[in-house]
Amino acid sequence: MSQARIIDGKAIAASVRDEISSRSAALFEASGVRPGLAVVLVGEDPASQVYVRNKDATAAACGFHSVKHTLDADTSEADLLDLIGQLNEDAAIHGILVQLPLPGHIDESKVLRLIKPEKDVDGFHPVNVGLLTAGERDTALVPCTPAGSLVLLKRTLGDTLSGMNAVVIGRSNIVGKPMASLLLQESCTVTIAHSRTKDLPSVVRAADIVVAAVGRPEMVRGDWIKPGATVIDVGINRIPAPERGEGKNRLVGDVAFDEAVGHAGAITPVPGGVGPMTIAMLMANTLTAARRQLGLAEEAALF
Numbered sequence: 001m002s003q004a005r006i007i008d009g010k011a012i013a014a015s016v017r018d019e020i021s022s023r024s025a026a027l028f029e030a031s032g033v034r035p036g037l038a039v040v041l042v043g044e045d046p047a048s049q050v051y052v053r054n055k056d057a058t059a060a061a062c063g064f065h066s067v068k069h070t071l072d073a074d075t076s077e078a079d080l081l082d083l084i085g086q087l088n089e090d091a092a093i094h095g096i097l098v099q100l101p102l103p104g105h106i107d108e109s110k111v112l113r114l115i116k117p118e119k120d121v122d123g124f125h126p127v128n129v130g131l132l133t134a135g136e137r138d139t140a141l142v143p144c145t146p147a148g149s150l151v152l153l154k155r156t157l158g159d160t161l162s163g164m165n166a167v168v169i170g171r172s173n174i175v176g177k178p179m180a181s182l183l184l185q186e187s188c189t190v191t192i193a194h195s196r197t198k199d200l201p202s203v204v205r206a207a208d209i210v211v212a213a214v215g216r217p218e219m220v221r222g223d224w225i226k227p228g229a230t231v232i233d234v235g236i237n238r239i240p241a242p243e244r245g246e247g248k249n250r251l252v253g254d255v256a257f258d259e260a261v262g263h264a265g266a267i268t269p270v271p272g273g274v275g276p277m278t279i280a281m282l283m284a285n286t287l288t289a290a291r292r293q294l295g296l297a298e299e300a301a302l303f
Contacts, residue, residue: 004231004264005156012155013148013276016302017062020283023299024063027290035290036065036093037121037282042080042106043073048099055097055279062283065092077106081114088116094293095121095286117141118293121285123178132181138298141285146179148277149211149232150186151303156230156266157209162187167204169193169220169254170213175234179211195219212254222259231260231267234274 028034037059041052052068059066069083080098087096096119102108112120117127123143131140153161166188170176176192183190193203195214204210204224210231212220217237225231235254244250253270260267268274284302291299 004261005266006261007152007156007232007266007268007273009148009152009268009273009276012152013280016151016277016280017058017283019302020280020287021062023287027287027296028063031294031296033290033294034063034065035095035286036067036090037095037097037286038067038069038087038090038093040069040071040080040083040087040096040098042071042075042099043103045101048101052099055282058279058283059286062287064283064286067093073103075103075106077110080106080111084111084114088114088119093119094290095119095282097122097282119289121282121289123147123285124174129173129178132178135181135185137182137185138301141289142182142281143174143178144281144285145175145213145234145274145278146182147281147284147303149175149179149234149274150182151277151281152232152268152274153209153230154303161209164188164208165191165206166209166211167191167193167207168211168213169200169204170211170215170234172213175211175213179213183209183211200224210255214254216254217252218254218256220255220260222256222261222263225255225260225263227263228265229263231255231264232274233257233268233270236270236275 039052039055056066056068087093096115112124117125120128120141123141128140166183168176168180171192171194180190180192201224205226208229213234217239233253233255237252238249241248241250251271
């Protein structure tokens, strides 16, 4: 069996960012307004700091007005909510992202619900969740990782996914459920599976499209994959890598890549697959939010 095509998330994300930069420049020329993104980081989690730096740098590269608020880990919930309230009313800010996870003394749900739905560029507010679930994707702000995964699928399989069997492994509000909603709207037949699904390997083997977002390193084995299926691996897991030296580790996905590459028709690597697309789609959401808040017509969809 031939080796799977490796889906280059970095290259596809770069093309999406180029399109966003072009549209952002056109918006500024026409209106004098730059899309405004505020990213809020509470605490000093190293992974979160890296993500925030990447988001801030990408926003600047896209020609956005980018603002970063870095708060101490012991910042009170009341102070964080006050900041979000200020950003909600700031006309120069079109998108607000609060980096998760938050310190344990802060109620994440309360924080996310306070963000105005039209500025919720993460797509986590119940209003945006409801719009997406109801099939109103064109009026929602869609969570970035599922949106980016759909772009990868369409760049790989073409714009028409109708009739394909899709299995989404994972039922989170951030990836699994919105991914299923997007695939349903593409007229796929969708199964949401998870770690407790009975005979999960057999369920996965029936899929033309597999989206793995269960959060368990290399749980999906190569022989679970239907020959020729397209695999989108959302997982990012650190595992020990003693071959690299004492205390070293490496990143792997939720799919056993070395096994799956001999079965799949196409597959995303980890890293370099879904991750770059997540940040690109955050920029797309910010641009969309800016145009809507300015009362401008929607542009051609990116996905």
